[in-house]
Amino acid sequence: MKAPATPSMERCCSPWTRQGMPFASSSARTSAASDSSPQVVSSWKSRSGIPKKGSGGAPRGPVGIGCTRVSRRTEAPGKRAVPPLGGTAPSRSAKDLPLSDIRRGAGWARGVVGLGRVPSLAASMKNEMHPTARPTRVAHVMYGLEMGGLEQLVVRLSQHGRERGIDSVVLALGPDGPVRELLQRANVPTVWLGGLAGMTPAAIRRLAQEVDAFGADVVHGHDVGPWLNAVATRTLRPRTPVMGTFHQTVEPQGKLRPAAMAAAMFTQSLVACGSEVRASLERWSPKLLSNVVTIENGVPLEVATGEEARRAARERLGLPQDAKVVGYLGRLSEEKGPDLLVDAFLRHFADAKDTHLVMIGPGPMEASLRARAAASPLAGRVHFTGALLEASKLLPAFDVYVQPSRREGRSLSLLEAMAVGLPTVSHAIPAIREVHSDGQTALLVKSEDVDALGGAVKRLAHDAELRSRLGEAAKREAQRYSLSTMVDTYAKLYRGAAARAQA
Template identity: 30%
Template sequence: MKIVHVVYNMEMGGAEMLVAQLCRMQRGNGHQVEVCAYDKLGALGAVLREEGFTVHVLGEAPVPRTMLRYLKLFRRLRPDVVHCHNPAPTLQAAMGARLAGVECVLATRHSLVSPPYDRAGEIKFSTWSWLWLDWVAGICEVTCENLRAAPLARREKVVRVYNGTSAINRVPVERVADEFRLLFVGRLAKIKDLGTLIRAVALAAERVPRLRLDVVGDGPVRGELEALARELGAAERIRFHGQQMETARFFSGADVFAMSSVSEGLPMSLLQAMSLGLPAVLTDVGGMREVMDLSRSGLLAPVGDAAALAEAIVRLADDEALRAEFSRRAVATYQAEFTLERMDAEYMRLYRTVGNRA
């Protein structure tokens, strides 16, 4: 089977990491896999090229020209499947794929509808784009609910495919005695609200003196976050590591995984943490609650509530038995629900099951 994944770019991000892992697994299973990026190659795109994948880069252009470029590309490549990831690539590529005679065209929505609600944008996605699609996959049930609730949505096309990821392999890491280490992995953007986590760390440190936070990732608000850590007197406890291609040593050195997002689908970094048995402290939002309801492997706090997040951190720091139970549950749920193999099998079933066209 020839499969083309269509993305905005292949910079470091959860959706892009998922696409890269899916490409590797599908090629390993004997399929011919290529990637097409609209904006630019990106760090992950460069890695895929080094691994022998063909990664096309269209380059920015007005929408009509971009749609024509996709049509020409698909007529030349003649794929069996075009798999679009997120709204913009779907709007740009889905019609061209269908007009080029592609047998199966589907899209994955990798996030929730972020506030504020963009009614016009969601109407374009759920009416124009969906005309050309066989399936629209949501990465968790909350994302599927968002998709079904969009104006004029074709609800029968919506299916849930939980994100999956390769397991993190534990590596040897030197630890300072008595340290309690939190880990955040993700893009440093406003929607992640990492400021709330930093405030929580400053509060919790009064009762957990050896508390530390490792922040792995980069983004537009990094300077603000570093300034906040200094302002709160927590700079020595919080280390910003920037973007990292290899993250196993950070997961291996952590005691708890933490996220304080205000909107979230099903973050890949959370699933990676679960694969290694890390308990979680999370905000009660989106797919993160769904994962915690399934696994019972962490604690939830209200969005923006640094004091509640700090209490959750302290509770886990003080209760080794609870951490051990959460760790066991995390691994079991990852293996049952969130492996890369399970996700790939579900997508392959959709690729082969065509019948929901307009």
């Protein structure tokens, strides 16, 4: 469905998916380029076919802390043009604005909107660790702004990289979503590339324009589709190195496979988030012509636990303080297996009146799962929250965490549950066995076996001593997956790539 355009903020409904299908298109979604749609025009002048940063005064691109880039637009015949900054804007309701707290005002740098004035490029791009040194600038390319582990990792990497001399901008293709607000809260500049299908000349040109405007030293694509688009920008910026991080084990297929193999040869590093993802990369990338490295996902380890955190989380979720709570945090999509958990709970907990199931997260299966639960006698004990910001703060509400994934890369939610000290039930698939040991930090069962899953969850729910033992062991094991270590490793990789490109 095509997202409604707003007068000033670009929105995107790119038809290609994060899983790496950048060649798809549909007439409904490519209508943004029709004569009846507004045409996006860059708000800075061109240099050799690529827009540039303004010289002197305020920056003209997506630079600054906590800003979202906005382009001037020329309207199609019969549509009212938007006045320049400082003029009188047409009346708009709050629902028309992507974020209610984004404000525009006279005197701000053209092409920039945010929470404060952007005085200069040097001030906004300050290196907090080395104030006199120029930071390394990284442009992250990802699919969209819906909530997911990949998107939250990009937010944290951008936010905490600043302390290590890494400045970031996020270039987002795809649908809008709550991650946009997380980026703003983290003061990460963000650019929406609206209405452009991936791997088209227009999309590649636009990505290159934004990379040039930010002055990026490295372009970092996340998962196959965004990574291929990032590599394609090298046709316009051949000296800017590209790297890609792969967050799942989905491999390029069909016509996409030879394109990915070729792109790998023009990529500084292919990064896997775990051993299983690395094995997947090594199956299709050219062995002698690509550089595959592993940087394991990391999560914050200093998290709130204990009775006060438990009480606050249950209050926010509307759960009884004395109930037993089984929970899941993640996308409600087929590969994550939320249907297996709902079925297991409905089948095995009909007689456990004090046990509740909480499903935190949005996804394409949400409506059908809600309907399934509502039609059962357990309707009052199965809860769906939809998308929530900072949802990991609700994990202390759980007694048992369940990760029912059919396939995985390296789940952030799984690691966050370990950091809180939760015992886990999951499937014994390779990516889970990289992290958990059956009977030591979790109970692992055969994949797709609803009865085995339900039985393991019921065993943990009824055995407080087992929960405590597994949870404490999981918390100790979580120390291997530090957010700080992950960001340090990426920062080193960025600086190395930038230095080699400048040599």
